[in-house]
Amino acid sequence: MSAPAPVRERALPRGLPMPLALVCVALIAVGVLSFVAGLLSDHPETAWRAFHVNFLYYAGLSQAGLVLACAFVIIGAGWPGPVRRIAEGLAAWVPVTFVLALLVLLLGGAEHVFPWISHPIEIKAAWLNPTRFWVTQLGIFFVLTVLTLAFLRTSVRPTLGGVAERAPVARGLFERWSAGWRGDEAEKEASERRLRVLAPIICLLFAVGYSLVGFDQVMSVAPMWFSNLFGAYFAWGGFLSAVAATALIAVLLRHSPGLEGHIDKSRMHDLGKMLFAFSIFWMYLFWSQYIVIWYGNLPEETDFLAARLGPQFLQDKGLPGTRWIVDGFDFSFERLHQTPYAWLSMAVWACCWIVPFWVLLGQRPKRSPVVLGGVAFVMLVGFWLERNVLIWPSLVPSDRFAWLGPIQIGIALGFLGAFALVFLIYTRVFPALAVPARD
Amino acid sequence: MPMLRGVFEDPSKLAEAARRLRARSFRELEIFSPAPFPELDDVLDEKPSRVRLFTLVGGLAGVTTGYAMTIWMSLDWPIVIGGKPFASVVPYTIIAFELTILFGGLLTLLGLLAVGRLPAFRLHKAYDSRFSAEDLGLVVTCDDRDVREVDALLREHDAKEVTLVEP
Numbered sequence: 001m002s003a004p005a006p007v008r009e010r011a012l013p014r015g016l017p018m019p020l021a022l023v024c025v026a027l028i029a030v031g032v033l034s035f036v037a038g039l040l041s042d043h044p045e046t047a048w049r050a051f052h053v054n055f056l057y058y059a060g061l062s063q064a065g066l067v068l069a070c071a072f073v074i075i076g077a078g079w080p081g082p083v084r085r086i087a088e089g090l091a092a093w094v095p096v097t098f099v100l101a102l103l104v105l106l107l108g109g110a111e112h113v114f115p116w117i118s119h120p121i122e123i124k125a126a127w128l129n130p131t132r133f134w135v136t137q138l139g140i141f142f143v144l145t146v147l148t149l150a151f152l153r154t155s156v157r158p159t160l161g162g163v164a165e166r167a168p169v170a171r172g173l174f175e176r177w178s179a180g181w182r183g184d185e186a187e188k189e190a191s192e193r194r195l196r197v198l199a200p201i202i203c204l205l206f207a208v209g210y211s212l213v214g215f216d217q218v219m220s221v222a223p224m225w226f227s228n229l230f231g232a233y234f235a236w237g238g239f240l241s242a243v244a245a246t247a248l249i250a251v252l253l254r255h256s257p258g259l260e261g262h263i264d265k266s267r268m269h270d271l272g273k274m275l276f277a278f279s280i281f282w283m284y285l286f287w288s289q290y291i292v293i294w295y296g297n298l299p300e301e302t303d304f305l306a307a308r309l310g311p312q313f314l315q316d317k318g319l320p321g322t323r324w325i326v327d328g329f330d331f332s333f334e335r336l337h338q339t340p341y342a343w344l345s346m347a348v349w350a351c352c353w354i355v356p357f358w359v360l361l362g363q364r365p366k367r368s369p370v371v372l373g374g375v376a377f378v379m380l381v382g383f384w385l386e387r388n389v390l391i392w393p394s395l396v397p398s399d400r401f402a403w404l405g406p407i408q409i410g411i412a413l414g415f416l417g418a419f420a421l422v423f424l425i426y427t428r429v430f431p432a433l434a435v436p437a438r439d
Numbered sequence: 440m441p442m443l444r445g446v447f448e449d450p451s452k453l454a455e456a457a458r459r460l461r462a463r464s465f466r467e468l469e470i471f472s473p474a475p476f477p478e479l480d481d482v483l484d485e486k487p488s489r490v491r492l493f494t495l496v497g498g499l500a501g502v503t504t505g506y507a508m509t510i511w512m513s514l515d516w517p518i519v520i521g522g523k524p525f526a527s528v529v530p531y532t533i534i535a536f537e538l539t540i541l542f543g544g545l546l547t548l549l550g551l552l553a554v555g556r557l558p559a560f561r562l563h564k565a566y567d568s569r570f571s572a573e574d575l576g577l578v579v580t581c582d583d584r585d586v587r588e589v590d591a592l593l594r595e596h597d598a599k600e601v602t603l604v605e606p
Contacts, residue, residue: 294529315523363487
């Protein structure tokens with residue numbers, strides 16, 4: 001039995017697609033303007049909170065994109081082909097995460113988001129104090145940024161041979177990154193050897209680091225609430241959104257030059273299987289926290305869920321006397337409506353679990369680009385809403401539309417534009433998306 | 440009708456041969472393979488397996504049984520435990536979840552046996568013990584007048600041995 005011949009990959013730099021890049025720049029301008037307008041308004045905290053939500057969303061998504069690529073490297077997956085390059089492209093945002101975290105520190109945005117900065121909690125001061133917070137968070141982002149850049153540079157090097165002459169721009173960079181070229185075979189082998197060392201380290205650091213990001217940047221927004229599983233849940237949300245982003249981009253790029261025919265039905269089928277299985281696991285992680293909180297019924301734990309789902313999802317439904325013991329499944333949408341954020345939480349469940357589960361259950365939907373891309377898009381929206389529902393109810397408990405206002409939308413559009421622009425530069429200009437070479 | 444058996448070493452060569460045969464409208468093909476190969480996935484253009492229906496029915500039966508059994512039991516003999524509702528959907532979800540997987544898994548196994556007519560006590564006539572070890576087999580059923588054509592085509596695709604199997 002002969003092994004399939006290894007596929008050679010070549011970077012394909014093409015220059016920025018102009019209308020799209022200009023749209024991204026316009027979105028960034030909208031974002032910056034909204035952010036500045038928000039800071040100058042009477043309520044600068046709104047701008048910082050919206051910034052925080054988007055910061056978390058793209059931080060988790062981009063870093064997890066690299067973790068997906070690392071997973072492919074560790075298990076020696078042959079099926080992803082160019083899909084691995086797309087997942088790596090998401091990681092181009094990772095250095096930006098570090099810069100944005102620095103920005104929050106320098107501009108002092110954290111005190112608008114974390115209540116324990118202006119009102120320190122004495123008993124938790126050993127952990128919840130700004131010095132410890134920033135050392136941990138910047139440390140995690142910095143180490144992961146360095147490792148990510150090392151991984152990306154090692155990973156793209158074998159694809160850069162002879163590309164410098166053909167590149168429309170950034171020729172110097174291409175030459176520098178492919179200096180001392182030793183031939184395709186040797187470069188590929190050396191790259192794979194180094195990646196196999198880097199990949200497990202990045203995966204472990206992601207698990208530990210992003211659990212701590214979840215504890216520090218999300219859980220501490222409600223400083224009296226705690227759940228051991230929350231870190232894993234938060235990191236997994238980032239991972240699942242990265243898989244969804246990879247699937248969506250793969251579907252969108254399936255006709256782009258060099259990738260024609262490579263995002264075929266069987267690859268889409270595999271991406272669909274990952275979305276399906278991982279979304280079940282996401283719900284499983286949620287349930288594992290929820291059932292313990294439901295069963296224990298301790299006020300300091302149930303508060304967090306009561307603010308998001310409402311008392312109907314808890315044991316003590318607020319019904320008179322012992323009626324709630326008898327009416328185990330007493331549930332009404334009218335009472336759901338009384339909890340400000342309950343509909344938002346329902347939307348998150350629908351987007352991140354119900355839709356992927358029921359739509360991707362069959363084989364044919366997974367193999368259809370429209371359905372797979374559509375579900376991936378719905379999940380990406382769902383995880384953006386999820387990041388909102390994790391942050392806002394702790395800070396503005398009574399206003400059901402606190403997360404949705406002109407400033408918030410503007411900032412979200414700005415982040416979207418910036419993320420898309422970084423991805424476009426990475427995949428189109430330098431180091432450019434690698435596509436299977438045709439000899 | 441005569442059966443021709445080609446023995447292959449390379450799954451992609453076998454796949455190519457099978458595709459060529461199908462293009463010439465030889466429909467009665469059978470493949471023997473010691474392991475699953477992605478190259479062979481779409482070669483026979485088979486309809487989706489009926490086993491998945493078994494899985495679906497099993498899973499739905501499991502989730503229904505899980506909820507129905509627990510809720511019926513706790514309402515049939517109501518005991519207040521820790522002040523929780525008699526029929527507590529939240530913890531019963533675990534039982535429903537586990538039974539979904541259990542019933543789904545068991546019915547998948549049963550479906551596999553039923554649809555695949557297993558266990559098979561009589562082996563396929565063209566089976567050879569090499570197909571469980573290092574080689575792959577492509578078995579073509581064709582008319583007498585096509586035997587030469589099929590034979591040539593199999594050899595053309597590096598079949599290391601082509602034999603006529605007595606029906």
